[in-house]
Amino acid sequence: MKEGPDIALLGNMIGDPARANMLLALMSGKALTASELACEAGITSQTASFHLGKLEAAGMLVCRKQGRHRYFALSGPDVGHLLETLMGLAARQGHLRTRTGPRDEAMRKARICYNHLAGDMGVMIYDALLERGFIEDDSDRIDLTDTGYAFSGKFGIDIAHLSRQRRPLCRSCLDWSARKSHLAGSLGTAFLERFYELRWARREKTSRAVIFSAEGEQRFRDLFSV
Amino acid sequence: MKEGPDIALLGNMIGDPARANMLLALMSGKALTASELACEAGITSQTASFHLGKLEAAGMLVCRKQGRHRYFALSGPDVGHLLETLMGLAARQGHLRTRTGPRDEAMRKARICYNHLAGDMGVMIYDALLERGFIEDDSDRIDLTDTGYAFSGKFGIDIAHLSRQRRPLCRSCLDWSARKSHLAGSLGTAFLERFYELRWARREKTSRAVIFSAEGEQRFRDLFSV
DNA sequence: TCAATGCTTCGATTAGCATCGAAGCATGAA
DNA sequence: TTCATGCTTCGATGCTAATCGAAGCATTGA
Structure with a gap:
């Protein structure tokens, strides 16, 4: 329909509360396993798997297999920077999850x-x-x-x-x-x-x-x- | 549920293609009327009104009434900056609406x-x-x-x-x-x-x-x- | 007063998406 | 081999959110 980069895709990724929680958890810089992220987001592991697949496909996360664990991390500092920008704007506008x-x-x-x-x-x-x-x-x-x-x-x-x-x-x-x-x-x-x-x-x-x-x-x- | 700023709300706003199109159109810095934005996003004016209400409530847009027109603009440079950050990341990851x-x-x-x-x-x-x-x-x-x-x-x-x-x-x-x-x-x-x-x-x-x-x-x- | 324009509200419809139970598939340990 | 763990896939479900037609309001102009 329109030209240009598809910001709606990224927005959509961040727009789901479960996914947003997982991304925020990864802001620590540490890589976390799928089940840790599921717990962090308060969802079952099936649902987490579903979301993590999407986030990886969107290029926001990278995944490293280690034994029977899968460790996820932000794909780069630019993703972290984006999230901080969002947090700053959200905070300034008073959108706080109280x-x-x-x-x-x-x-x-x-x-x-x-x-x-x-x-x-x-x-x-x-x-x-x-x-x-x-x-x-x-x-x-x-x-x-x-x-x-x-x-x-x-x-x-x-x-x-x-x-x-x-x-x-x-x-x-x-x-x-x-x-x-x-x-x-x-x-x-x-x-x-x-x-x-x-x-x-x-x-x-x-x-x-x-x-x-x-x-x-x-x-x-x-x-x-x- | 969790502490901190609610980035999911902002992500959700940007995550809808119609809303993303309107925001991108406003990146020009000019204020646009509701019907211009509807046209830009390819939706009817009812639907546009619905979306613009949400964006305004989320603090991303400001609205100025003038006669029977309503002019919308980004609420500030920080919103523009966020959108550019998103565009940069999206482009780098190859998410282009071709x-x-x-x-x-x-x-x-x-x-x-x-x-x-x-x-x-x-x-x-x-x-x-x-x-x-x-x-x-x-x-x-x-x-x-x-x-x-x-x-x-x-x-x-x-x-x-x-x-x-x-x-x-x-x-x-x-x-x-x-x-x-x-x-x-x-x-x-x-x-x-x-x-x-x-x-x-x-x-x-x-x-x-x-x-x-x-x-x-x-x-x-x-x-x-x- | 009447008509036209710009926008919003209401109501109904639809589709997509998140969610989870159950089953399947790897990996590692016993 | 057998069992347990971690994760994914499948299938079904339920709900929310986007969409538009129709009607309603406000503003402007004649």
């Missing part, structure tokens, strides 16, 4: 956004780096300054190595809970991994929440409060 | 992308500016250099004025037909408006295509060929 509980609280504080830290603590990093002139934000491009380079190195992050990757070093990512920017890009990922390494934080198994230890949070605040 | 005709040809050459120029000619601008060092592209942030500032000024664009706006001056935008970047942001808009002003180009009434006059295209090529 449920506020303790877990929600933890999510608001610190959670995984594809491969970097989001939530209040993610925003804190961003604000602190900006405040001290370690990064410079020009609308939607961000640069690491020389002092920021030094700071990151001292914290144990090998920027030279990251720069060689194709991924952008710094990106800003709109946070749907805080409605402010937080740090994405390979530097964002590197910070999060360093937090794990230093045992400041760990993943919660059942959700995207990131749990900081008391000591870890203290050190985090020492480093990033403005 | 139809190639003369009009399609014109669209591929030059068309409106929300408020700036896309298609081959849009890509030409981007490449030329980059080649001559007028802009610098670092992954997904773009800077205008001093020489680029001078160049734009000489072409009749008041950069100082644009910089004062909240919109980013330069943004790259993935082109679904050329599959390369073209220039977005307020500078992209300014270039397009200048082309209109100089009578190098005009909008086609029925589509998003932009038609250059013979002379306009010649001057364009003189200015932007690499």
